[in-house]
Amino acid sequence: MVFKKRANNGFTGFQVPVIPRAPRSARRRGPLKKTVDDGQVCAFEILASIAGKLLEEGESSASSNASEGNSQGVIVENRQDEVKPLITEGIHPGSCIESIFTREVASENRDQKPILHAKSDFSSEKGEKANVKTETVESDDKYVSYTNRLVVEAPENFRESYNRKIKKGFRSDKYGLKDRLELYMSPSLVDSKVNVKYPFHRKPFPTNSFTKDGNDIKLDFRDDDENFIRCTKVCAKSKTFRSPRRMAHRRIKNLLSSKYWNVAPKLKDCELSRSDLEVPLYRKRKTSHGSDKSRHNTIIKRRKFFDRVSGVTSDGGFSSESVSNSPEKGNDGHKPSSSAKIQVTEESRVKFSIKSFRIPELYIEVPETATVGSLKRTVMEAVMAIIEGGMHVGVLLQGEAIGDDNRTLEQTGLSCNENLDTLSFMLEPSSILASPVSCIGDPSSQCDTSEPTRSPETLALDSGITDTIDDSNLPIIPGNLVENNHDSAYSPTDTIVDKITPDSKAIVALPASNEALAVVPLSQKIKRSEFVHRRTRRPFSVTEVEALVHAVEELGTGRWRDVKLRAFDNADHRTYVDLKDKWKTLVHTAKISPQQRRGEPVPQELLDRVLGAHAYWSQHQIKQHGKHQSGTLKITEASAERVSIQV
DNA sequence: GTTAGGG
DNA sequence: CCCTAAC
Structure with a gap:
């Protein structure tokens, strides 16, 4: 597996594939096609x-x-x-x-x-x-x-x-x-x-x-006859899944159920082949990828990228096999270049089979009139958005992130069956895009997930990322990402797995072999991730502004929670802080000249009302104090008054 | 948990 | 949008 890094751009392994000229939405969908297992x-x-x-x-x-x-x-x-x-x-x-x-x-x-x-x-x-x-x-x-x-x-x-x-x-x-x-x-x-x-x-x-192509990761999915056949078979039995019955569901929440991307790598085997005892105790690191074969390589079967709507099965996506263009392709394996400082007394194989990765909680809102097709696209884009941002892999053992990337699997206890049960992998989006898709507001507007997800953020890993990551014995362990290029094998460069929070939108892979465990490891004792990324920017639509203005007119400017409840109760992505902030900017916008305004133009009428309400509540806030509803202002005059002053 | 305000 | 002090 060869993950190359782009200059100054950190880990880019899972960014969007380069697909020629095509509408974004179309491009996004591209990769999925070949990746669906079922x-x-x-x-x-x-x-x-x-x-x-x-x-x-x-x-x-x-x-x-x-x-x-x-x-x-x-x-x-x-x-x-x-x-x-x-x-x-x-x-x-x-x-x-x-x-x-x-x-x-x-x-x-x-x-x-x-x-x-x-x-x-x-x-x-x-x-x-x-x-x-x-x-x-x-x-x-x-x-x-x-x-x-x-x-x-x-x-x-x-x-x-x-x-x-x-x-x-x-x-x-x-x-x-x-x-x-x-x-x-x-x-x-x-x-x-x-x-x-x-x-x-x-x-x-x-x-x-x-x-x-080029220097970046290459994931190559090619279908074969088998796939097609399998494909059709599965389809035949997946009716219910795609039943459009609830296509008009107003709010599809928790669409993908699992709160984290946890899923289960199916750790089928944990076999220790004792046949490699001749492996040197100290293996000189080779930064040249994989020239040195060894059986120490990890075998990851390639699978499709996605597991239904809800799943990103990863093992394919991230497997070395997928990186078909790596120079080492065809090699039986690569010497674990990063294991330089690792004492390997015996070489064993631990097989990981990650069954799938699920997608974390996604919030999606579409108009009732949205088509199932558009819903699918919406979900698709949300998913792709996450994936595009790039990801990292962490390893959790019994729910706890394995911080020391330098440890061998053996040392970590990953080479015995017992622990493998509680092993889980975790994908963390480089850029958070937790739930960016929504199509509320005027139904007429296209359900266009605007805002290309922000370009992948440079990660903390940046400096640590290797130019190439060998398909070594620990290919999915961050240590490889971090270590390979550094001689200081033991320097604790590992920052990733260290802190991960349940709401970090991490994708976690859990052993599938044990269903019960599939829910266990991640939920607790996981520390906060450093990769708490910004939410995607979601400009307020005029409709939303209207709703906000109206609510503020009635409730005033000091009751954002109420405003939220009243006007944005079903817009999960808008917190009351968001509303407050939006109001702040609205007021500002209203005060500046139209030329200085940016973004989707807010009707002057609304801005006038903003100023009106702002003025009104500025004065009445104190008076209002305890009262509630009485504040329903009639700012018609106030507004006009204000406007005349302002304009 | 909410608000308010700076960043 | 984020962060946080302050409540």
Whole structure:
């Protein structure tokens, strides 16, 4: 494994892959495709490709609209007097691809079930037909009565030939599909607005989507037939997972459940091969990576990067195998260059198999009208944002970070089964992006996770990072990151693992072999991380400003908690301190000339109200003291007054 | 835990 | 947005 560092930029191992020119959102998604183990995203991508292709070919306006950009969705207004095909969409054979039709109706109209006719003629060149059926899921959401899901199942042979074609290239003209799937909405749906979503439509992306050439890490994911097959299989059974039932969920919180990225490295084996006793006691460090082979290398099987939505399985992502371009590629292993000062009396192998990394708590908010597709993208971007920032690995033993990176596994007690049970790995984002994604505010606005996640911060590790990290015996232990390049092998340069807090958004890998343990180690006794990074910047939208102003007008400027509760109770990412700060800047903004203002312009009307409220509460704060509601000011005059003075 | 204010 | 003193 060769992690190279970029000049002055610290550890960049897990930054975004360099993907050519493409919309950011598209780029972000890239890496995921090949990384999903269970194939879900894989399926999505395939579908996306097909859909994209078909849409390209499609003549309908809906189709062409949808194929633009990332195609968040197309709204088709159904006319009463006609039954017209709403969409033409490609379906991934063998999978339960959903074609999401949400019907937005008021609750009183719920009895009027939408009818979705699926005219299927999804057949391969050989004439194998796919089964197409629709399922209508009744939503418990008031505004989305029904969601129709389209399920397409193709015979095995169909699937395979299909996939084979896919494999040859997404741009192939032949997908083995003769016909398209056409959906008709029943006339009974008159005058209800029907959203036709293309949740999975995306641009095809290159096969080697997670690559970084040059001096940086190169992660190369390549699918093979096996993957595709597995992919489809899994998809078939993952229906429920993708059920759009709750697509209108107002706030999806704890979407990914686990509070930390803890997960379980499955420590299958802990085998100590006693065959390497000839290893020298003192091994001279070699900074040249891996020229010196040895069996002392760590074996990490490569897996996919993500484990469903909720999981980043890492072992692939970080494994040496993934770094296919390292000069040492093909080498059986590398001498643990960093072990120079380590006394190795016998060489043993400890195998680590990290099953997956889960994603920490993510807060996501989307409008009720958001599509499942956009939700997925949102989650995806949130996840990618975290990953892009780069990560570090820490090792926890029985919940406690192993601080001494110079110790050998053996010395640390990691070479015996007992301890392996309580071993956990931890990924820490270099830049915190804990929960940056949200789409509250006006629903019309695109659910665009703006703000590219801040560029990875330079880490404390910076100076300590090695130019190359050998795929040595401790590849996932920070010590390697820190030590390799330094002769002072014993200098306690380890700062990472030392302090990690439960809310440090760390990703922790836990032994999967023991479910019970999967929850244990991280929660306690972990110290605070030094890598407490800033939250991502999230500019207030006009809508939010409006809400804030309104609340302050009523509550005054000294009750931020109340303001929060009243106006931002469901916006978890806005703390009352945030609101207070925002108000502060609002007041400032209102006072300066429009030319000096930056960011999304706040309507002057709002700024006027800000000044008005500010003035009012400045004067009335003292009087108000104990009282509460009475303060509901009528600052109309005050405002005007103020404005005239100010302007 | 909240507020208020400087950074 | 962060940090923290002060309550």
